[in-house]
Amino acid sequence: MPLNSETGKYIIAAGLVIVLAGLIIYFFGGRLNWIGRLPGDIRVERENFNFYFPLTTLLLINLIIFLLIRIWRWIN
Known part of the structure; x- marks a missing residue:
């Protein structure tokens, strides 16, 4: 790409x-602690093993990014 x-x-x-x-996380970090703890996020905690997969959080972020890209393309 030139x-x-x-x-x-x-x-x-x-x-x-x-x-x-960065600004949102810095100023509103305390209010955003629900991100990553949504229903549908997979969490398995055992004695010597922790597994965490934020499925719902990833889908929500993906939807927001998709909508922002669609709006950006519609404007341009």
Whole structure:
């Protein structure tokens, strides 16, 4: 992929998303402790074994990202 102004826009957008996520976690981290503990998240805890797979959380994040991409494409 050649480096041009379009590539720069994508890199800036990715950076802004990362900064926004960091700010949300920094300021609202205490209120977001339900993320990863949704019904449907798989958790197995044994004496010497812990397994955790946040299935519902992953589906929710996937849906949000999908909707944001669709809105982004609709705007452009």
